[in-house]
Amino acid sequence: MANDLANTLADLKEKEALEMVRKRLDAGEDPLGILDDARRGMEIVGKRFENSEYFIPDLVYSGEILKDITEMVKPKMTKDIEVKRLGKVVMGTVAGDIHDIGKDIVVFMLDVNGFEVYDLGVDVPAQEFVDKLRETGSTVVGLSGFLTLAFDSMKTTVDAIKAAGLRDKVKVMIGGGQIDEAVQRHTGADAYGVNAMAGVSLAKEWLGGAQ
């Protein structure tokens, strides 16, 4: 039964998955157990994405199903769910750029891989990254950008982190659109990730958690 939900969700069978959740709730099962299964289902989704069995639409769709499940389960919950997290990552699309597709995928993949992700959204000013790093004590920051204007915004952001005296405490990764090693050198970031999986690997390398 437990296996069922994880796999059904992972197979993107929306109706069946929701039906299972409904049955388990009706049977009085622990909501946390259900959410834990769902989380494992999402992990499988992430794996499949990594293996190019799944693509962005599958991530979006699984996210929708998860949202539905959470909404069903929430009213029955008496305590908050606590998941052990591997570490904290701050993410955002840099100033001047409002593209969020790539950033959202990285956030998704970091999340299902056990990281606590602080998503600052799009068009994020350099100072906001700095503030968030201070506030959360995160040691990894991911800068996303689609347009070529992001080259300079990323550089400005890395410079701001440096000016705030945080440069040696945090690792900076960049990615998206036209970003490559040349841009990495231009911006002074620590690494460039060619895709979301690369971002996860970098985070694991920097924060630990590689299995």
Add this chain to the structure above:
Amino acid sequence: MADDLVTTLADLKEKEALGIVQKRLDAGEDPLAILDDARRAMETVGKRFENSEYFIPDLVYSGEILKEITDLVKPKMTKDVEVKRLGKVIIGTVSGDIHDIGKNIVTFMLDVNGFEVYDLGVDVPPQQFVDKVKETDSSVVGLSGFLTLAFDSMKETVEAIGAAGLRDKVKVMIGGGQMNEDIRKYTGADAYGANAMAGVSLAKKWIGDG
């Protein structure tokens, strides 16, 4: 074969009827014979309309098919078709009124019943009726009207015919929309027809149907 066209057209089987005409033309048949069959079919259509088996859409549709048949046959014709006509009738929608549906039905029915019909169209001034009577020497005039304004227009038309000194030479029938016996009296017409068949009967009565 000949019967085929008559029944197919009368049954409104457009494709079949046109197919038959094409075959007969290809076989070198006399175009006039084909048109005669078509005319007989239209008579049947008229009968069925009279018997309330057919309705206006059927008249319209049969008219369309007939037009197509005529278009097919015409290029092959060497002489004009001559049909013996029972007599002449002038018809029109009276001044101020542009409704033609009722008038067209009466025209259709008079035609398939063997009358020579002069259709003056809609919004016809009294003088035009008078002129046409003089020109064609018709002895029957049909005044059609849909709106209540036609009451007066009909009255004026009948008066104009009278003023031209033709009143005793022609019979006037009226019909359409709100017309009834009261209006006939009001206009001074000779008769009121409740429908197209009544119009045909009146024409036959006045002109005789041979």
Add this chain to the structure above:
Amino acid sequence: MTEKSPQQLYDERLKRVNDAIQLKVPDRVPFFPATHLYAAKHVGMTFEEAFYDSQKWSEANKRMILDVDPDLFFSPGFAVFSSGQAFEAVDFKQIKWPGHGVSPDHTHQFVEGEYMMADEYDALLDDPSDYAVRTYMPRIYGTLQPFTMLPPLKAMLFGYAGVGMTALLAMPDIARALESLQKAGLEAAKWSGAMAALDAEMAALGYPSFAGAAVVVPFDLVSDMLRGMRGTMLDMYRQPDKLLATLERVLPMLIGMAVSGSTMSGNPRVFIALHRGADGFMSLKQFETFYWPGMKALILALIDAGLTPCPFFEGCYDQRLEYLNELPKGKILGMFDSTDVFRAKGIIGDTMCICGNMPMSLLQTGTPDEVKDYARKLIDVVGKGGGFIMGCRGVMDECDPKLVKVWADFTREYGG
């Protein structure tokens, strides 16, 4: 040797490009930089000025084109498709433009959104223009919001009652909306006129412009303009039939748009920016079901109409290259972003002319030697045996003029 006339130069450049498109070996590698807003940077003006001052924007492009000397130039009217004044007149919500939502020095950007809701497919399919007027336009143009109060446009058919509905058009809100539309129309016409004049001027100076019309493939129309990326992705699972019906429905309209646009401009090249069909954006199976049929049909229809489709393959198409071989040979100019064009040459090199993929990073942050090295590799590998046009991976908004010059000069020298 006497100097060539502009007409001769024009013909020479066009022949160079057409030879490449027809997979022949041109006299040298044609050069087509996707300059987009680069002219502003080239002459030192803001992007905001480019959106608001047609004269300045035209002059900047003229100077830039004469300096860079391309075989095809990227029409300034394609970069700034209408003026800031026109957008303001209707309070255009779907993009942010320089000085209006984004910095005066940053390019305009599309505002991703669900402009059509999941349950509105039937309304769109039943009466597309009614949907466009009463539902879609009010969402994307702020000033047209009052159109939501209109009765169905079909109401005009309802005799006297329908006639009465026209009185609604006199409501002050509706009248104001119509006025704003009229104002935007006049501004847009003014802008288009200025851009067309510049294209004509450049032609007289010997420079052919890249494309005469732009269009999108059916899937991108739905994904970009209507349902949004997220909505369309969910529809592939939840209501695939409606999505497919819509894709089919919009195809003739897109073909018509491209064909009439080309006819009006007299330029056979049709720009098709491909957005949501790249590797990663959907599985191959989904590509085969939802994206490729409409894309293929559109391209074939354009070729049928005697036009030259110029798809820009945004992102990476490494996994989908085989599909492209279903297209006719020597009729298409394919522009590539991060697709491995060196590998692609071996797969689709006999089908379509390849243009691209000079990295933007090098043109913006690289060194002259890096630029030359990459360009050399492109010419050596992808340019082998013709069928190649030198171009870049994206648009050149932030490129360094010095590096652009290095790139242009090297292509002309080495590509001979």
Add this chain to the structure above:
Amino acid sequence: MDKTEEKLEQWCSAQGIQFKDAAAEEAYKKRTRRLADAIQLKVPDRVPIAPLVTFFAPNYVGLTPEEAMYDLDKAYAAYKQTALDFEWDTAFSHLIAFPGQWLEAFDYKQLKWPGHGVPSNRTYQFIEGEYMKADEYDAFFADPSDFLMRTYLPRISGVLAPLQMLPPLRMVLPYYLGLMFMFGVAGAMGIAGALESVVKAIDAFAKHSASTAAFGQELASLGFPAIFGGMTQAPFDTIGDSLRGTQGIMLDMYRQPDKLQKALDLILPDAIQMGLISASISPSPTVFIPLHKGPMGFMSLEQFKTFYWPTLHKLMLALIDQGLVPMPFIEADYTDRLEIISAIPKGKAIYWFERSDIFKAKEVLGDRVCIKGNVPSALLCTGTPDEVKAYCKKLIDVVGKGGGLIVDGDIGIADEAKPENVRAMTDFVKEYGVYR
């Protein structure tokens, strides 16, 4: 309380109406109650008389139809004086005396009107035509509103002819590509000029609408409810009148019945919307539906059942569903199709008969719908007061028995009706029509 009753009660409560005085309020409430009772097949205090008035009102006060169509204030005064002189149970404004300025500004092709194709003392008339060709169904289906904008409107209005140069409106869907395209073309083609003319036309119509709305308010304040609240059409008539023409739609029943059927289904939701929207602005729950192309003679019973009735039936049921009271004006003769049209919920509609056998209608439909009609125009125009009274007596005796009758002329009050006959009809119904 069902929805119809609820709506009728709301109407009778006269809420939101500013009355001139208490007498007016009492009169208004009495009149609406009388009509509500008749509609619901209860016995009212007397037979209501609620005539529709077109150009009788201008004629009655000595104004030509042309003047009524060109001078809003004079038209207003004419209809007001008529309402006050006859004191019927409802008032009808100059709503369908279309403003001539509007027709002129649009260069409207579907009507001839006084001074424009018909004499100044005559009513306007519709010009039959094939405004949509037989082979245009598919274009209509593919994008109905686009067809209307770019094909239909240019055909019915000279001023709107430039619309045919516009690209389809759906072209705005492909983002700025479409926008650029559309704006560019629109600008180039001088649509702006046409737009000005349109604005002028719309303005004329808006003044007219405002004036008729004010009329409704004033007459209500004086105690007279409106004769109807909304207006719509049977889908068959919409396709037949506005698009295909009588001849065209008749041929379509044979040659392309499937396409015709599809068009009828397509337009049905709009017909319902029309009724709902137009009725929503009036306190009166009745919806006027003039029927044109379905009577005996115009089509066989079989064709009526196949093409005409199904969508009309659905339209009326949809209106009833919202508590509205459909009031079809059943033009010409429906005597052989009374059974078919009796399939309607009890006490929720008004059937206004013209030339059908209204006495037989009472037999067949009397226990289902309220019957309206049908003093013959012939009598009103050419008869004597005594003849009119005799007809009204028979109407009240037979059709009015047990309630469920509203008296009107067969087509409303004929434009040329003699005032003394209208007076006789009015007085007689008020006197003899009292239920005791």
